[in-house]
Amino acid sequence: MHVFKFGGASVRDAAGIRNVGRIISQTIADGAELLVVVSAMGKTTNALEEVVVSHMAGRADEAQLRWQNVVIAHELIVAEFELSEALLAPVRETFATVATQLTTPAMQGYDEVYDQIVSMGEIISTQLLAAYLTHLGLPVQWTDARQLIRTDDTFREGRVDWTTTETQIQSLMATKPGLVLTQGFIGGTPTGGTTTLGREGSDYSAAIFAYCTQAQDVTIWKDVPGVLNADPRYFDETVLLPSLTYQDATELAYYGATVIHPKTIKPLQNKGIPLYVRSFVQPDQPGTMVGGPPVPNPTPSFIFKVNQLLISLHPTDFSFIAEDNLSLIFGLFAEAGVKINLMQNTALNFSVVVDSRPERIPDLLERLREHFRVTYNEALELITIRHYDQSTIDRVLVGKTMLLEQKSRITVQLVVRDEGGN
């Protein structure tokens, strides 16, 4: 069996849905079994997050208006197909259910309500795609991922219960061979609650399904030709990386190459399942294969994170940075839910680089100030180069001032300030 994952960009409009329909029908034409994982359309997840903000703030009219905008965006896509009312019944029912839910103030906590509402993006996209594929005459079986991927109740970051998930998915596949369509990003708790797996988590869902079905391979269809040696939004001259080891792909994703969700590789590596990253714009092209052997002279890869904050902590009593204050520091970062992108210490200074998150950082800084003298630099960039040499470092430093550098044999990380002018 093959697993395909289509992200928001691939199904953002009617043309995208038609294209996805073409890729699926060509794949199953020769009788291949296929499990398709789909994300919410376009930027729907962001729009649903705004619905949650209004709903949780008790601004019922605003929540309803924001929800209706989501409905309209989908209805405009529906209008481009000639789908029967019977085929559209499930998606229309979802529209009505959420509208009703928004009329009553939420009883649960923020994150639980978030998952109930935000998960609807994937429910709607798959209901709509199922209607379209059925309309094309394909034997698609829509399946609810909330009943397959079992998580604990860590809402917004559900942790997978692999044993139950494997049992549930395997019994599904025994009863539903052929073409199965399900949602990325979402799961369900033992008590029937909805969870999400963390933003951009649909790649991870595809890996979970592949792991549990021992799939032949996974293909994630993207708006780029495959994994490139840099994000084309930031670099002009990128090259395709035709083959990557699991390790290289994990490292790239970990350092911030957003083309693959960082949690995706482990389940695939554990079962030796290859991952293909291919272009839904040029579906005849091979893209990138992850899971191959190391290549000689690997191409340097660049990962760029903007809007970074460099926080430096200085003990107030001239004591060393050692195990005791390190554990205090890590505890405070974990409590604040702030992920450390890079860290470096000297005897009297501990520096960390984090994403600048206005909703979390001020509180964290306040807590840190209870124990340390705290200084920080804002609006920085964190550049990571895998398989670097001096010329690649020189190239990225043009027009930048370097504040911090960290090197291993394979990876260099540079914290820089852009001085403008290039």
Ligand SMILES: Nc1ncnc2c1ncn2[C@@H]1O[C@H](COP(=O)(O)OP(=O)(O)O)[C@@H](O)[C@H]1O
């Ligand atoms: N090294 C890289 N190679 C290719 N694309 C990258 C890389 N790093 C970041 N990207 C970005 O990842 C995007 C595709 O991932 P994403 O937007 O998450 O897709 P989807 O939401 O459809 O799953 C590309 O448009 C590109 O801007």
Ligand SMILES: N[C@@H](CC(=O)OP(=O)(O)O)C(=O)O
């Ligand atoms: N829709 C979710 C999950 C996801 O992975 O989406 P995409 O495949 O479009 O990145 C999100 O935006 O976070």
